[in-house]
Amino acid sequence: MKQNSLPHPNPLPLKGEGDVVSRRDVRSDELRQAVRQTYGQIAQQDNACGCGPSCCTPTAGTPGPAADVALQLGYAAADLALVPEGANLGLGCGNPQAIAALKPGETVLDLGSGAGFDCFLAARAVGETGRVIGVDMTHEMLARARANAQQGGFANVEFRLGEIEHLPVADASVDVILSNCVINLSPDKAQVFREAYRVLKPGGRLAISDIVRTAELPEAVQQDLALYTGCMAGASLIEEVQAMLREAGFEAIRIAPKDVSREFIRTWAPGHRIEDYVVSASIEAVKPKGEPRMKEIKVLGSGCANCETTAKLIAEVAQAKGVEVAIEKVQDMGAILGYGVMSTPGVVIDGKVVHAGGVPDRKKIEQWLSA
Numbered sequence: 001m002k003q004n005s006l007p008h009p010n011p012l013p014l015k016g017e018g019d020v021v022s023r024r025d026v027r028s029d030e031l032r033q034a035v036r037q038t039y040g041q042i043a044q045q046d047n048a049c050g051c052g053p054s055c056c057t058p059t060a061g062t063p064g065p066a067a068d069v070a071l072q073l074g075y076a077a078a079d080l081a082l083v084p085e086g087a088n089l090g091l092g093c094g095n096p097q098a099i100a101a102l103k104p105g106e107t108v109l110d111l112g113s114g115a116g117f118d119c120f121l122a123a124r125a126v127g128e129t130g131r132v133i134g135v136d137m138t139h140e141m142l143a144r145a146r147a148n149a150q151q152g153g154f155a156n157v158e159f160r161l162g163e164i165e166h167l168p169v170a171d172a173s174v175d176v177i178l179s180n181c182v183i184n185l186s187p188d189k190a191q192v193f194r195e196a197y198r199v200l201k202p203g204g205r206l207a208i209s210d211i212v213r214t215a216e217l218p219e220a221v222q223q224d225l226a227l228y229t230g231c232m233a234g235a236s237l238i239e240e241v242q243a244m245l246r247e248a249g250f251e252a253i254r255i256a257p258k259d260v261s262r263e264f265i266r267t268w269a270p271g272h273r274i275e276d277y278v279v280s281a282s283i284e285a286v287k288p289k290g291e292p293r294m295k296e297i298k299v300l301g302s303g304c305a306n307c308e309t310t311a312k313l314i315a316e317v318a319q320a321k322g323v324e325v326a327i328e329k330v331q332d333m334g335a336i337l338g339y340g341v342m343s344t345p346g347v348v349i350d351g352k353v354v355h356a357g358g359v360p361d362r363k364k365i366e367q368w369l370s371a
């Protein structure tokens with residue numbers, strides 16, 4: 001397969017010393033802002049890969065760097081002919097369709113849908129009775145995807161503006177979640193997986209291609225914002241992804257790194273030996289089918305305001321996550337001390353003390369209810 005030198009998915013020039021930013025010092029919203037800015041610019045480029053006037057603007061079915069990238073990632077030439085011109089920006093790092101096994105009538109959600117490439121292929125696979133929703137936080141990308149949908153006459157695809165950490169999608173409404181080279185860009189990947197779990201129907205599945213880390217990144221790479229927005233520096237270790245999926249509630253988790261991908265990753269940031277540290281992987285997981293067992297929750301405390309707030313917050317989070325809970329307020333001091341809880345409110349879930357003292361934050365409660 002032809003190697004091309006697209007600086008994909010980082011079409012902006014790698015930044016010099018003066019632009020190096022410590023990731024530790026950059027708050028999540030600043031990272032998000034940088035990602036949004038990068039992909040906003042890409043979406044507005046005629047030559048979307050940004051690698052020179054002659055190289056991009058992929059034309060369906062015709063060779064060109066973005067088409068080459070897609071073929072290299074495992075798409076078929078016939079796939080390229082099925083999508084509107086300009087939908088494939090060459091920004092993926094794998095082919096989630098290959099593991100999704102989409103069936104007619106299914107509802108599909110694409111996280112970070114870009115110009116819509118995977119959405120349009122999914123739309124063909126699920127047919128008229130199916131539905132595809134693409135979510136992207138960059139409005140320039142969204143505009144491009146919507147124009148592509150119109151150009152291609154896709155009636156079963158819609159694109160929604162939103163962050164994948166806060167999906168604009170109803171609970172338990174999706175059969176399959178696709179995503180191609182996006183989750184590594186999120187500063188809060190655990191939250192992305194919790195949201196994915198929330199919107200999937202019981203038995204629903206994840207079919208994701210993403211960049212994952214196989215070794216500790218050098219400090220200079222970790223600090224380079226362009227390598228973050230370019231889908232490299234933000235990658236999590238495979239074991240971390242596994243743990244986040246498990247904590248969100250997924251089962252049948254399978255993460256398959258593709259060693260061959262190191263060949264094209266080498267071209268993304270020449271000179272950084274980035275291919276020694278990250279790799280493209282396919283990530284599969286399933287939301288359990290069976291109704292999750294009801295969780296028995298005891299809120300320990302003397303009826304104080306914090307105890308009431310804690311019980312209310314747990315009920316709210318449980319409802320949002322679709323987790324069934326039975327909440328009992330325990331005020332008897334003997335019973336509270338029996339749990340070994342010295343400061344209240346305390347929280348006991350299925351017989352195990354998980355908290356003592358102060359109102360727990362929402363994130364903590366989400367984790368308890370996902371476990």
Ligand SMILES: C[S@@+](CC[C@H](N)C(=O)[O-])C[C@H]1O[C@@H](n2cnc3c(N)ncnc32)[C@H](O)[C@@H]1O
Nearest residue numbers: 039091092112113114136137138163164180185
């Ligand atoms: C590398 S591109 C991949 C686009 C598309 N999946 C493809 O393969 O062509 C990443 C896309 O994800 C979007 N994105 C990144 N972080 C996001 C987030 N936290 N929430 C929503 N969209 C995000 C970007 O705007 C961009 O369109």
